[in-house]
Amino acid sequence: MPETGRMLDDLLDVVGIGNAIVDIIAPADEAFLRAHGMAKGGMMLVDERKAEEIYGQMASAIIASGGSAANTIAGIASLGGRTAYIGKVRDDEFGRAFRHDITAVGALFRTPPATTGPSTAQCLILVTPDSQRTMNTYLGACANISSDDIDEELIRSAHFTYLEGYLYDDPAAMRAFHSASEIAHAAGRRVALSLSDPFCVERHRGEFLHLVDHHVDVLFGNEAEVTSLFECGWDEAIARLRQLTELAAITRGAAGSVVLSKEGPIEVSPEPVHTIVDTTGAGDLYAAGFLFGLTRGASLRECGRLGSIAAAEIISHYGARPQTALRGLIGQTVSP
Amino acid sequence: MPETGRMLDDLLDVVGIGNAIVDIIAPADEAFLRAHGMAKGGMMLVDERKAEEIYGQMASAIIASGGSAANTIAGIASLGGRTAYIGKVRDDEFGRAFRHDITAVGALFRTPPATTGPSTAQCLILVTPDSQRTMNTYLGACANISSDDIDEELIRSAHFTYLEGYLYDDPAAMRAFHSASEIAHAAGRRVALSLSDPFCVERHRGEFLHLVDHHVDVLFGNEAEVTSLFECGWDEAIARLRQLTELAAITRGAAGSVVLSKEGPIEVSPEPVHTIVDTTGAGDLYAAGFLFGLTRGASLRECGRLGSIAAAEIISHYGARPQTALRGLIGQTVSP
Secondary structure (H helix, E strand, O other), X not given: OOOOOOOOOOXXXXXXEOOOEEEEEEEOOHXXXXXXXXXXXXXXXXXXXXXXXXHHHOOOOEEEEOOHHHHHHHHHHHHOOOEEEEOOOEOOHHHHHHHHHHHHOOOEEOOOOEOOOOOOEEEEEEEOOOOOEEEEEEOHHHHHOOHHHOOHHHHHHEXXXXXXXXXXXXXXXXXXHHHHHHHHHHOOOEEEEEOOOHHHHHHOHHHHHHHHHHOOOEEEEEHHHHHHHHOOOHHHHHHXXXXXXXXXXXXXXXXXXXXXXXXXXXXXXXXXXXOOOOOOOHHHHHHHHHHHHHHOOOOHHXXXXXXXXXXXXXXOOOOOOXXXXXXXXXXXXXXX | OOOOOOOOOOOEEEEEEOOOEEEEEEEOOHHHHHHOOOXXXXXXXXXXXXXXXXXXXXXXXEEEEOOHHHHHHHHHHHHOOOEEEEOOOEOOHHHHHHHHHHHHOOOEEOOOOEOOOOOOEEEEEEEOOOOOEEEEEEOHHHHHOOHXXXXXXXXXXXXXXXXXXXXXXXXXXXXXXXXXXXXXXXXOOEEEEEOOOHHHHHHOHHHHHHHHXXXXXXXXXXXXXXXXXXXXXXXXXXXXXXXXXXXXXXXXXXXXXXXXXXXXXXXXXXXXXXXXXXOOOHHHHHHHHHHHHHHOOOOHHHHHHHHHHHHHHHOOOXXXXXXXXXXXXXXXOOOO
C-alpha cells in the first residue's frame, strides 16, 4: 500500500470517506442546462459517453480536485485539523492530481489507486451567471472501492468519521459507508453525515431517514435537502430534525445557517463575500469549519461561524478547495 | 488531420503560434521560491524529473490551459475575433483538455497531437502573496512541432501572425517561428511578437534584436523585457524602441502601458481591479485586447484600453484564460 502524507502517530480529528472526484468547471447559461435536461443546482449521474458529450459542448474549463467529503477534509486540514481521507481513484493523470492535492493540504490519503478499470471520477460542473453550480458526475473508479479500502486503523483513531450521502449512489461505496460507520461506533467515535444533494436524498430517502434516526451523530445538509428528506416545509423539517438528531447544522445559502441541538436552534449569519463566483463546495466547507470547531471544543455558535468563514472563502473563486490557508482567516478564537 | 473548431471559410484576424502548455497553479511563499532557486516573476525551463519534484512539493493546485500565445488567441476569440492556433500537444488527458479549451472559446486548432514521445507540456506556476507568478515549464511534446505543423493556409489567411518569444527555447519551435514569419510576410500579412519573459530575452537577446529590427511589425513586451533587450534603463529603451519598431505596446504593471508609434508615445491607464489574485497571463491578455483593436481599426489609445480591460479580467482570478466572455466587458466602442 503506498504511504503518502504523514504517518498515523497520533489521534486524528476527522476521517472522511467519499467519492474521489476531479471537477471540470466552466461557465454556462441557463439555456445550456435546459438543452441538456439538467436540474439546476443538483447533481446528476452520467455514464462515460454522456460525460464526453457534455464536456465537448462546455466552455473553456478549469480542472480542480473535488469530491464532497474530500473537499471537507481538505478544508479541515487547511484550518489546522488532523485528517485522513478514504476514496478510490485510478492511477491516471487525474488520479495523480487528486492524490497530490489532498496530501498537499496535509491530509493522510493511503487508499491505493485502482490499476485497472474505469478512469478517475469526473464531475462536469456548469456555473450559471447567478453563481449556482449544476453537476454531472461520472463515477468511474469510485465504483471500485472495496471493503479492503476501509482502513480500520484510521477510522478507530479519528474523533469523527465523516460520510457523504453520495456514497449511496454506488452499491460498493454504500457497503463501505456501512462498514465505516460500524467500525467508528464500535470504537466509541462519532459519525457525521452530509445529505449531499436534494436529488440524492430523493433517491435514498428511506435509507437516509433510517440512518439519521439510528446511526448519525452530527447531520449536515441544506434547506432543500432536509425539506426533501421529510417531504415537508422548513418549519416542520426543523421540528422533525430536533426529534431525530442529536446535532444538525443546516445551511440556507444567503440566509446563513441554523444549528439544532438540545440547546435549541441557533441562527448563524453568513460571512460577507465581496463577489460570489461559484457556489461549488459551499456546503462541504461549511461542514469543514463546523467539524473543526467541534474537535476544538468550540461553542455551537462558534462552530457555525467557522463553517460560514470557510464557506465564504470557497464561493469567492472557481473550485471547491481553499486557495488560501483557512487557518489564517479564523482569528485567535480557536487554537489549531 | 483532425478537424476541430469551425471551418476556414473566411479571413482570420490572428493566428497564434506557441508552446501548447497546461498550467498547474498553486499558492506559494517566498521561501518556497528561494528553496528551489526560482527567479521570482520569471519562467525557468525544467526537465520532467525536476517538474515532478517541484509538483510534489507544491500546494493543492488548479489545472488550466495556458501557453502564452494560446492565452492571447483565447482572449481574442473571447473578444469576438476570428482566430486559429498552432501548437503541439500529446494525445493524453492534458492534451485533450488543452484542445477542448481553445476550441471551446472559438479558435480553430488543427495541429495534430503527437501520438508518441513526451507528454503534453506543463507549466508549474507558483503564485506568491503579492499575486506575482513564477513559472517552471517542462516543454514535453512542444519539442515535437515540425514544419508540417506550420499550416500555410492559416497563416496566409490571417491579418496577423502572433509569435511568442518562448518558441526560441526549442530548436524545432524556433524553426517553426521563422517559417511562419516568412509565410506571413510573403502573403503581405503582419507579424507580431511577444518578448515573453526577461530571462527568455536574456537567453536570445541577439536574435531578438535582429527580429525586432527586421521582421516584427508589432512588438509586445513589458518594462523588464525591453530594458533587458537593450540592456539599459526605461527611457533609453523607449527611445531605442521608437527607432527600431513601427509599433510597440509595452506594459508596466500597475502603471498601465505605453504605446509607441510614429504618432509618439501614448500613455494608457490600467483598468481598476478589485483584488489582484494571480498575474499569470496579464501580458498575454493585454496583447489580445490590443491586437483585437488593431484588427477592428480602433485608435491606438483604444487598442491600449482594450488590452487593459482584458488584462484586468485575467488577473482577478487564478489561471490565464478568461472566465467571462470578454466581448461583454468592452462596451460598444468596437464592433465584434
